[in-house]
Structure formats: C-alpha cells, structure tokens
Amino acid sequence: MPEGGRRWGVHVPTIVVLVVGLLVTAVLSVAARAVHERDEDRLVRQRVLAASSVLVSAVPAIQARVAAAAELVEETDASPAAFRRAMAPHIGEEQQFVGASVWRVDGEGPLVAIGDPKLRSRSDEERRALFESAVSADTMAVVALLDGADARIGYAMTSALEDDRFVVYAEQALPPNRTAVPQQNEAFTGLDYAVYLGRGEDSATVLLASTPDLPLEGRRSADDIEFGDSNLHLVMAARETLGSVWIERAWWLVGALGLLLTAGAAALTERLMRGRERAERLSAENARLYAQQRSVAQTLQHSMLPDVLPKVDGIDIAVRYVPGVEGVDVGGDWYDVMTLDDHRLLVVVGDVSGRGLGAATVMAALRYAIRAYAAQGDDPATILEKLGRLVSVGRDGHFATVLCAIVDGDTGTVTLASAGHPPPAVADGSGCEFVSLTSGVPVGVSSPNGYATTTLTLPPGGTLLAFTDGLVERRGETLDEGFERVRRVTTAARDGAAPVDDLLARLVDELMPNGSDDDTAILGLRWTR
Amino acid sequence: MSGPAERGHAALTNGADGRPCVSLAGEFDVSNADDLRRALDEIPRGQPAVVDATGLRFIDSSGIAVLLQHAERFGPIDVRNAPPILRRIVEISGLDDVLRIES
Numbered sequence: 001m002p003e004g005g006r007r008w009g010v011h012v013p014t015i016v017v018l019v020v021g022l023l024v025t026a027v028l029s030v031a032a033r034a035v036h037e038r039d040e041d042r043l044v045r046q047r048v049l050a051a052s053s054v055l056v057s058a059v060p061a062i063q064a065r066v067a068a069a070a071e072l073v074e075e076t077d078a079s080p081a082a083f084r085r086a087m088a089p090h091i092g093e094e095q096q097f098v099g100a101s102v103w104r105v106d107g108e109g110p111l112v113a114i115g116d117p118k119l120r121s122r123s124d125e126e127r128r129a130l131f132e133s134a135v136s137a138d139t140m141a142v143v144a145l146l147d148g149a150d151a152r153i154g155y156a157m158t159s160a161l162e163d164d165r166f167v168v169y170a171e172q173a174l175p176p177n178r179t180a181v182p183q184q185n186e187a188f189t190g191l192d193y194a195v196y197l198g199r200g201e202d203s204a205t206v207l208l209a210s211t212p213d214l215p216l217e218g219r220r221s222a223d224d225i226e227f228g229d230s231n232l233h234l235v236m237a238a239r240e241t242l243g244s245v246w247i248e249r250a251w252w253l254v255g256a257l258g259l260l261l262t263a264g265a266a267a268l269t270e271r272l273m274r275g276r277e278r279a280e281r282l283s284a285e286n287a288r289l290y291a292q293q294r295s296v297a298q299t300l301q302h303s304m305l306p307d308v309l310p311k312v313d314g315i316d317i318a319v320r321y322v323p324g325v326e327g328v329d330v331g332g333d334w335y336d337v338m339t340l341d342d343h344r345l346l347v348v349v350g351d352v353s354g355r356g357l358g359a360a361t362v363m364a365a366l367r368y369a370i371r372a373y374a375a376q377g378d379d380p381a382t383i384l385e386k387l388g389r390l391v392s393v394g395r396d397g398h399f400a401t402v403l404c405a406i407v408d409g410d411t412g413t414v415t416l417a418s419a420g421h422p423p424p425a426v427a428d429g430s431g432c433e434f435v436s437l438t439s440g441v442p443v444g445v446s447s448p449n450g451y452a453t454t455t456l457t458l459p460p461g462g463t464l465l466a467f468t469d470g471l472v473e474r475r476g477e478t479l480d481e482g483f484e485r486v487r488r489v490t491t492a493a494r495d496g497a498a499p500v501d502d503l504l505a506r507l508v509d510e511l512m513p514n515g516s517d518d519d520t521a522i523l524g525l526r527w528t529r
Numbered sequence: 530m531s532g533p534a535e536r537g538h539a540a541l542t543n544g545a546d547g548r549p550c551v552s553l554a555g556e557f558d559v560s561n562a563d564d565l566r567r568a569l570d571e572i573p574r575g576q577p578a579v580v581d582a583t584g585l586r587f588i589d590s591s592g593i594a595v596l597l598q599h600a601e602r603f604g605p606i607d608v609r610n611a612p613p614i615l616r617r618i619v620e621i622s623g624l625d626d627v628l629r630i631e632s
Binding site: 329354355393394397399401418419420422423438440441442444445446447449469475476477479 | 586614626627
C-alpha cells in the first residue's frame with residue numbers, strides 16, 4: 001500500500017465510495033431499464049389482445065351473412081331472383097362484399113353472380129378445391145386471391161342441410177397494395193401491424209399491413225384468430241414508446257443522477273480524508289513539539305535539583321521532589337542548598353506559579369540569581385528584594401513564592417525571609433510548630449513593603465522543615481488543614497535518632513500515598529549538635 | 530480531581546453597589562485559569578476590579594497568577610465574600626495589599 005493509504009493519487013476509501021456508487025448506479029439503472037422493458041412488452045401485448053378482439057368481433061358478421069345466403073340458396077333451389085334480392089344490398093364499393101355468386105358443388109357455374117367475383121377467372125381445379133374444403137370443413141372456407149392490384153379474400157360456404165348441392169361464394173376487396181388505410185379504431189393507432197391469413201408470417205399471405213416493411217421488427221407481439229376454416233395471424237409492433245416517456249428515460253436519469261452523486265460523494269470523501277490526514281499530521285507535529293518542549297522543561301528542572309547536597313558540619317539535609325500526577329507539564333517547584341562558608345549554608349525552597357517551560361525558565365532564573373546574590377553576601381531579605389527586579393507577574397504571567405534561609409551549623413541559628421511562601425516548621429523531641437514569620441509579597445508582585453528577616457535558633461537535634469504548597473494544598477480544604485496534617489505526621493515521627501531522610505519519606509508516604517496533584521518540593525534540615 | 534460540576538466559572542456581573550464585579554464559583558487551576566482571565570478582561574478600563582468569591586471552592590497558583598497579573602496592570606483587586614481558603618492563601622502569601630479582602 002502506498003504511503004497514507006493512497007492509490008493512484010486518491011485515498012482508498014474514495015475508491016471504495018466510487019466503486020460502490022458506480023455499482024449501485026449500474027444496478028439501479030439496469031433495474032429501471034428492465035422495468036421499462038417489461039412495461040412496454042406488457043403494453044404491446046395488451047394492444048395486440050385489444051386489436052385481436054376487434055378482429056374477432058368482425059368475423060361473425062361475414063360468416064353469418066354467407067351462411068344465411070347458403071341456407072336461402074338451398075331452400076329456393078338456387079333461385080337467382082331470391083339470391084339477388086337477399087344479397088344485392090350487400091354488394092358494391094362501399095358494401096360488405098364486392099361480389100357474390102352461387103356455384104354447384106362440383107365447380108360448375110356460376111348459376112348466378114352479382115358483381116365481379118375474381119374467382120371466375122380461376123381454374124376449375126382451384127375452384128373445386130375451394131368448394132371441397134367448404135363441404136368438408138362444415139364451416140366457411142376462406143381463400144386469398146392476392147395476385148394483381150385488386151387483392152381479394154373469398155369465402156365459400158355450403159348450407160347446413162344434408163345433401164347440399166350449392167356453394168355460396170362471396171368476395172371482399174382488400175385495400176390497394178394490401179396497405180391498411182389509417183385506422184380509426186384506436187386499438188390500432190400508434191403501432192405497426194400486419195394480418196396474415198393462416199399461421200406464420202409468410203409475406204405471400206399478408207392480407208393487410210400498416211407498413212410495407214415486413215416482417216415487423218422491434219418490440220412486437222402476435223395473436224391468432226380463428227377465421228372460418230383458416231386463421232388470422234395478427235402481429236403488432238410498437239413504433240414508439242407506449243408507456244410514460246419518463247419511465248423510458250428513467251434508466252439514464254437514474255444513471256446520470258447516480259454518476260453525479262457518486263462523483264460528489266467521492267469528492268467529499270477525498271476532501272474529508274485529506275482534511276483528516278492534514279489534521280493528523282498537524283496533531284502529530286504538535287505532539288512532537290509539545291514533547292520536545294516538555295523534555296526541555298524537564299531537563300531544565302532536573303538540572304535545577306541537585307542530587308548531591310553540599311555539607312557543613314552540624315547539619316544534616318534531606319530533600320524530596322514529588323512530581324504532580326495531574327497534567328504532564330513540569331511544575332516550577334525547586335529546592336537549593338549552597339555552601340556560603342565552612343559553617344553556613346544557604347537553603348532555598350521556591351515555587352513558580354503555573355507549569356511548563358515558562359515556569360521552568362523563571363525557576364532557573366531565580367535559582368541562579370539567588371545563588372549570585374548570596375555569593376555577594378546578601379542576607380535573605382535583601383536577596384528576595386532583589387529578585388523582584390527579575391520577574392513581574394504583570395509581564396511574565398508567573399510569580400514565585402520563595403523561602404530563603406541561611407543556617408549556621410555552629411550555632412543552629414536560622415536567618416530566614418519569605419516571599420509569600422508557606423511557613424516552615426520546626427520540630428524537636430517535644431513537638432512541631434510552624435514558624436511565625438512576616439511574609440512579604442511573592443516575587444513578581446510589586447509592593448512598597450520590603451521583606452522582613454526572621455531569626456530563630458534550632459534546638460539541638462531540632463529539624464527545620466520547608467516545603468512547597470503541594471504538601472499542604474488540597475481541594476476543598478484551607479491550607480490550615482494541610483499544615484495540621486504535617487504537624488501530626490512530624491510529631492508522630494519524632495525520634496531523635498532516625499535520620500532526617502526518614503521523616504521526609506514518612507511525610508511523602510502518609511500525606512501523598514497516591515502521589516500529589518501538584519508538584520511538591522520538601523527540604524528537611526537537622527542541626528545535629 | 531475536579532469533576533465537571535466543580536469546574537470553575539467566572540462571569541462579569543453587576544455588584545450590589547452597581548460596580549462591575551467578577552463572580553467566581555467552583556475550582557480554578559491551570560486548566561481553566563484562562564476563563565478567569567477573560568472575565569477579568571471584560572471589566573471596563575478605569576473601573577476598579579471587584580471579585581465576588583462566594584462560590585469559590587479551590588484556586589491554585591495559576592489562578593492566583595491571573596488575579597495578580599490583573600492587579601499588577603490595573604491596580605489592587607477588591608475581593609468580596611472571600612471563603613476561608615482564599616483568605617488563608619492571601620494571608621500566607623502576603624498579598625493583603627494586592628488582593629484586598631473585604632470583611
């Protein structure tokens with residue numbers, strides 16, 4: 001499969017839509033065509049049956065007239081006067097017959113004749129054969145005299161009495177060239193038709209046809225009608241569509257519409273596929289960029305959190321960093337420990353608001369600035385004061401809470417200042433108390449008030465515990481409840497002999513058994529003198 | 530973890546004294562701090578910002594940062610009906626002069 005699920009430059013689903021659409025269109029089109037064909041066949045058949053019934057209804061009129069004449073001739077012993085009287089009104093150009101005559105059964109005659117029967121010009125054999133068939137048929141014998149321009153059809157009949165001696169013969173003229181004059185009867189309009197004497201479509205036996213082009217072609221149907229001792233074979237063919245032209249056009253209307261819809265659906269599918277592909281590409285690119293940014297932020301943050309802490313005599317330090325489980329961006333929490341001289345340490349715990357690369361960058365800037373100011377000999381309050389020049393929440397969207405302390409390992413003295421940071425706790429064998437201090441505004445918030453320095457002295461073996469708000473902040477609680485939890489765990493863990501690292505492990509285990517929503521940094525410092 | 534029902538909602542309304550006031554309800558964190566920012570941005574320029582925190586249940590540093598950013602640009606924010614959670618954050622963070630809690 002080519003890249004991106006394409007073939008011939010388009011997506012596979014598009015091809016599927018195209019193929020399915022074309023198939024459905026073809027099937028519907030063929031079905032519409034079949035419905036039309038069936039409909040037309042049925043209509044032609046109906047028309048043939050209607051026309052056939054018209055012919056059937058015409059036959060008795062001929063047969064009855066000829067039969068009546070035969071009875072009369074037999075009863076009057078072939079009286080010419082009686083025959084003339086009975087038949088004359090029906091003979092003539094506009095009448096039923098063009099001629100009528102009476103013959104002996106053996107072919108002699110005519111005994112009497114009205115009009116000009118064409119049969120007269122026929123041979124005796126031909127005549128005798130016709131009369132014999134009239135006798136044996138016990139019904140009207142039909143003969144076609146189709147030679148010449150004046151084609152005729154003749155009817156011969158004997159009386160129904162036994163012992164018949166005479167034959168009555170009547171002739172009907174067929175239209176010139178046996179071409180039918182346009183029919184008034186609506187059974188015949190709109191179609192081509194041909195009537196043959198006998199069975200089958202022998203051009204020699206055609207009596208009447210609406211067109212010289214025989215046999216009839218196209219959509220056609222045939223029927224047979226009993227006619228004396230013979231048969232009329234009626235064939236009809238549709239010249240045009242008999243049913244609705246819309247049904248006739250339906251197949252290509254369906255086809256055209258189907259092609260149009262298929263093309264539209266295929267185009268839409270292709271567009272959607274390309275849109276999705278583009279969205280996927282963008283999303284993958286975004287994910288890549290995001291992962292890259294996150295990795296940069298993580299790298300930055302990790303490099304800010306020292307694994308190995310500097311030491312001075314008389315001070316044990318332990319640290320924990322617990323990444324938040326909510327969200328994937330790194331937070332801006334940090335801790336830092338730096339040696340100032342052989343007995344003093346700078347200890348910092350801070351928290352930049354927000355998350356991600358922006359927070360990590362502010363954190364890095366603050367961390368190095370604090371180190372630089374501390375190296376210059378600034379005290380904690382001055383350091384925090386100076387940090388305010390580096391960050392502005394109005395400009396950067398980030399602020400930071402920072403707890404900055406200098407601890408003397410010789411004396412256990414802690415000098416500290418807070419920029420909006422949760423207060424640290426001091427714990428010893430007798431309990432745990434949070435340091436009461438006057439906090440200035442967080443770094444990044446402008447204020448005319450400076451930072452106050454608080455000084456305290458740790459009891460021997462006492463522990464200073466500093467942390468970021470992740471340790472105490474819970475949804476639906478005030479911070480005081482978090483502080484109380486820290487106090488409880490720290491008090492319960494008081495065991496002068498256990499390393500300070502154990503206290504931190506216990507705090508993490510008990511206060512964040514399932515991890516923390518927010519990132520959390522904890523620093524524990526024990527004066528071991 | 531915050532469910533949908535607890536999600537923060539911030540809207541500019543008219544306070545009891547007729548001054549425009551941003552009403553806070555629910556929880557605000559990094560995921561919806563921008564909603565808070567948009568509501569604050571609707572306060573007409575030159576008007577002192579007033580926030581009614583009656584329904585506030587939680588706000589993290591991202592939400593506080595939005596409030597502080599606004600205060601830094603346009604002056605201190607008056608906070609009415611601050612619940613204890615917000616009062617303690619303001620006290621501990623030394624923000625009393627920036628987010629002025631009305632008692």
